[in-house]
Amino acid sequence: QQQVKQSPQSLIVQKGGISIINCAYENTAFDYFPWYQQFPGKGPALLIAIRPDVSEKKEGRFTISFNKSAKQFSLHIMDSQPGDSATYFCAASDGTRKLIFGQGTELSVKP
Amino acid sequence: DTGVSQNPRHKITKRGQNVTFRCDPISEHNRLYWYRQTLGQGPEFLTYFQNEAQLEKSRLLSDRFSAERPKGSFSTLEIQRTEQGDSAMYLCASSLGGSSYNSPLHFGNGTRLTVT
Numbered sequence: 001q002q003q004v005k006q007s008p009q010s011l012i013v014q015k016g017g018i019s020i021i022n023c024a025y026e027n028t029a030f031d032y033f034p035w036y037q038q039f040p041g042k043g044p045a046l047l048i049a050i051r052p053d054v055s056e057k058k059e060g061r062f063t064i065s066f067n068k069s070a071k072q073f074s075l076h077i078m079d080s081q082p083g084d085s086a087t088y089f090c091a092a093s094d095g096t097r098k099l100i101f102g103q104g105t106e107l108s109v110k111p
Numbered sequence: 112d113t114g115v116s117q118n119p120r121h122k123i124t125k126r127g128q129n130v131t132f133r134c135d136p137i138s139e140h141n142r143l144y145w146y147r148q149t150l151g152q153g154p155e156f157l158t159y160f161q162n163e164a165q166l167e168k169s170r171l172l173s174d175r176f177s178a179e180r181p182k183g184s185f186s187t188l189e190i191q192r193t194e195q196g197d198s199a200m201y202l203c204a205s206s207l208g209g210s211s212y213n214s215p216l217h218f219g220n221g222t223r224l225t226v227t
Contacts, residue, residue, distance in 0.1 A: 006153075032211040036218075043115070043202055043218035044154065051212055089153045093211050097142065098167065101153030 003027075004092050006102030013109050019077040021105045023090035026071065030092040034099070035064065035075045038087045047088070048075070080109045113137075115219035117203050123225045124193055131189045132222045136205030143186050144216060145178055146202040147171065154202055154218075160186060161208070193226045200224075 006023045013019045023033075034049035050057045050064045050073065057064045063076040077084055090102040116135040124130050136143050141162050146154035157176070158168045162183035172178075175193075180186040190197055200221040207214035 034211075034215060041220070043204075043220045045218065046215045049212060049215060091153070096167065097206070097211055098144075098156045098159065099154075099216060100156070104151070104153050 004090060004100050004102040006090050006105060008105060009103065010106045011108070013080045013107065015080065015082060015109055015111050017080050017109075019075075019080045019084070019107055019109070021075045021088055021090070021107075022072065023074065023092075023102050024070075024072045025092050027092070027094065028071070029094040030100075031095070032093045033064070033066065033073050034091050035062075036089045036091060036101075038089065038104075044089060077107075080107075082109045082111050085109050115203055115205050115217055117201075117219040117222050119222055120220065121223050121225075123227065126193055126195060126226055128193055129189065129191045130193060130224065131187050132201055132203075132224075134186045134188070134203030134205075134219060136185070136203070137217055139207065140205035140217070141183065141208055142206045142214075143180055144204040144206075145186070145188050146204065146218075148200040148202055148221070149198075157188075190224075193224075195226050198224055198226045 035047045036044035037047045038044045048059050048062045061078045066073045088105045091099040093099045118133050144159040145157040148154040160180040175191045178188045202221045204216040204218040206216050
């Protein structure tokens with residue numbers, strides 16, 4: 001079954017701390033793993049994405065770590081800021097271009 | 112680049128009524144997707160178009176749902192005989208052709224449907 005499981009459901013981090021969100025997948029045909037950020041009342045916005053041929057991708061304060069053998073990937077937000085408070089979704093797709101989303105993580109960064 | 116535009120932003124309707132939502136994708140994007148998002152969940156795929164052709168429909172898309180993209184530009188999603196379980200945020204997304212990595216999905220801000 002094509003599923004993406006995300007944890008934790010919610011996360012509270014102090015300003016300046018590291019936020020870590022994890023995802024696991026089952027379908028080995030998945031070849032694209034994006035993370036989306038969603039603010040209340042808005043649509044999801046692409047944050048960062050990775051292909052399975054690399055183990056890590058970094059863009060500014062955001063890093064994806066990818067473990068192909070374990071079928072897991074994670075998002076790390078360094079130096080977390082109150083403006084990062086949002087809901088984060090991992091997703092995956094195969095050649096169909098259809099995204100399968102995780103259940104979401106509500107991140108709250110306390111000042 | 113004005114982004115993906117969805118109208119209306121909110122729709123309240125009584126059970127049994129028909130509703131129609133519109134999506135205007137980013138102008139040069141030939142792929143258009145509809146997703147549904149319920150509170151506290153991730154978006155769920157409903158259907159997608161390449162130009163005017165509807166290439167895939169989810170099993171979530173019951174016979175009461177129909178989507179069109181008549182000229183390969185804007186798209187409409189119609190729900191007939193609405194039920195309370197249809198209450199959700201309906202999201203539209205668009206992308207260029209090519210690989211997912213090089214042409215990611217851009218989402219609109221959605222239409223929130225409330226069925227009373």
